[in-house]
Amino acid sequence: MKLKQYRETVVNVVLALSLLILLVIAGVSGLILESEKNSTFDAMRQRADLFAARAGAALFPRTDPFALHFLVNTVMLDKAVGSAAVHRQDGTIRSHSDPERIGDRDKGPESGAARSAKGALTQAYKDAEGREGYYFSSPITVGQRRLGTVAVTVSEEKLDELLGPIRQKLLFIFLAALAAIPVLLQLRYLLRAEQRSAAMKSAMMRTVSHEFNNAITVIDAAVFMLNETEPDKKNSRRAGLYDTLKFETKSLGRYVKNILNEARMESGRFKVEKKELALRDLVSRAVNSMEGLMRQKNVTFRLDIPGKPVPVFADPEAMSLVISNLIGNAVKYVPPGGSVLVRLAADQASPGSVSFYVENSGHGIKPEDIKKLKQEFYRTEDAKAAASGFGLGLRISNEMLQLHGSELEITSEVGKYSAFSFTLPAAEQVLRPAAAPAPVLPAPAKKKGKG
Numbered sequence: 001m002k003l004k005q006y007r008e009t010v011v012n013v014v015l016a017l018s019l020l021i022l023l024v025i026a027g028v029s030g031l032i033l034e035s036e037k038n039s040t041f042d043a044m045r046q047r048a049d050l051f052a053a054r055a056g057a058a059l060f061p062r063t064d065p066f067a068l069h070f071l072v073n074t075v076m077l078d079k080a081v082g083s084a085a086v087h088r089q090d091g092t093i094r095s096h097s098d099p100e101r102i103g104d105r106d107k108g109p110e111s112g113a114a115r116s117a118k119g120a121l122t123q124a125y126k127d128a129e130g131r132e133g134y135y136f137s138s139p140i141t142v143g144q145r146r147l148g149t150v151a152v153t154v155s156e157e158k159l160d161e162l163l164g165p166i167r168q169k170l171l172f173i174f175l176a177a178l179a180a181i182p183v184l185l186q187l188r189y190l191l192r193a194e195q196r197s198a199a200m201k202s203a204m205m206r207t208v209s210h211e212f213n214n215a216i217t218v219i220d221a222a223v224f225m226l227n228e229t230e231p232d233k234k235n236s237r238r239a240g241l242y243d244t245l246k247f248e249t250k251s252l253g254r255y256v257k258n259i260l261n262e263a264r265m266e267s268g269r270f271k272v273e274k275k276e277l278a279l280r281d282l283v284s285r286a287v288n289s290m291e292g293l294m295r296q297k298n299v300t301f302r303l304d305i306p307g308k309p310v311p312v313f314a315d316p317e318a319m320s321l322v323i324s325n326l327i328g329n330a331v332k333y334v335p336p337g338g339s340v341l342v343r344l345a346a347d348q349a350s351p352g353s354v355s356f357y358v359e360n361s362g363h364g365i366k367p368e369d370i371k372k373l374k375q376e377f378y379r380t381e382d383a384k385a386a387a388s389g390f391g392l393g394l395r396i397s398n399e400m401l402q403l404h405g406s407e408l409e410i411t412s413e414v415g416k417y418s419a420f421s422f423t424l425p426a427a428e429q430v431l432r433p434a435a436a437p438a439p440v441l442p443a444p445a446k447k448k449g450k451g
Contacts, residue, residue: 008191015184022177029170036166037159040080044136044154045120051075051150052138055086059094060142068095075152080162082133082153086140089115089148110135114149125153132156220249246292272403276427277316278309279323279354283344286320286327293331300339310346310354311427318400325393326358326420333418334360347423354426359419365412373410394420 051071058067068086072095075084086095091105091112110125114137123135133155140147223245230238287303294301312319330340338361347353365373373394398408401422412418 008188008195011184011188011191015181015188018177018180018184022174022181025170025174025177029174032170033163033166036163040154040159040162041122041134041136044080044134044152045122045138047075047078047081048120048136048138048150048152051084051152052140055150056140056142056147059086059140059147063094065095071095072097080154080158082155082158083151084153085151087111087115087149087151089146091115094148110137111149111151114151127153127155134159219245223249272315272318272400274313274315274404276311276313277319278311279319279344279356279424280305280309282316282320282323283327283342283356286324287342289324290327290331294340297331297334297336297338299331299334299337302339302341304341304343304345306345310344312354312424313427314404314424315400318403322397322400322422323356325397326356329393330358330360330418330420333362335362338362346426350423352426353423355421355423357419357421359417361417363418364414364416365410365418366414367412370410370412 054071055068058064058071072084072086075081076097083097085093085097085101085106087106088094091107093101093104093106096102108125110123113123114121114135117137118139120136120138123137124132125135126132133153136152136154137149139149223242227242230242283303283305287301293299327342330342334340340361341357341359343355343357345355347355394408401408404424406422406424409421410419411421
């Protein structure tokens, strides 16, 4: 559940960052285009100033028409320039990129403003055909004497052509960032749909578990009342039936707890409340609940637990379910006449820790199946043939152990045995880390079951 919440958080953060990046790109794109436009204007002003300086040499001390026309044609080599002209101070056109206008008098407002200005001037204007553009002018001076004005125009169309490549690059960047938004929105929708499905599944599992639990409680109470009111207490056949009913109700109760805890973990409502407890007592209760089935299957059972409690710091309900699952599975899947070993001891390999170990003889587990056993609803073919079940117990047990900083370890040899174990830090290490470690109890040699 935490992983699903983390994934949605990551998607939401990336989505928010993407939207922010889009806004930044849009803002920066405007600034970049404005900067490029200003750079173009600066280049045109410099060109007009250089044009004016050279035009002064062509007008003084006497006018050189050839030099003026050559100069205008040189300015027109710049693809950005729409037109170029040299005006006398009275407005007469001395040279122009349109030869037909040479000798005419330019009475346009831009020309008049340019001749009246003391320095360079930039003006927005519209030509005779209504096209928008910009008019750059600079005075022609020789010493203190003003001989005229040069003018260079750039149309809006030409300016768009100059800025076109930059606009295309910025548009490509913007669209690339924009394309990520639908993907992230779809991903967030799928994650939320998955959460809704998980919530629905959890609600259904809680409802089913509740109804099963109610039925089991009624059955358990009925068996108890029948057993208490049974007149013939020495009827071994009937006593065996009662033991079978008792075992099956406990097994169903364990299944219900597994399903309920799975739903709680899916919805994120499962909370671990650790406290000091003795695993020895949990092991003893789980073993006692399996006595009837072990007698029926003629199982050779060995219990190896320390003489005094070695407490751990864990959640009692979670650890009770883990131990019940592991011992219950060992007894349920051991073949008739097989053997089961349950061991609880201080861990020699890790001082200050307590290890639980359960082993049964029998078919064993194939190496490729060991990892899959911790997955939801997975059962090996041998397990399906041996007993009924949901394949959920080992997955729940492993997840609960992970909440305690541990993990379920599975070892097996095909045709000989299967073993399940885990290790938890002793309560003394958790609550009093400065104290001396508990004495290590010698672990008995592992008993190999018969195949």
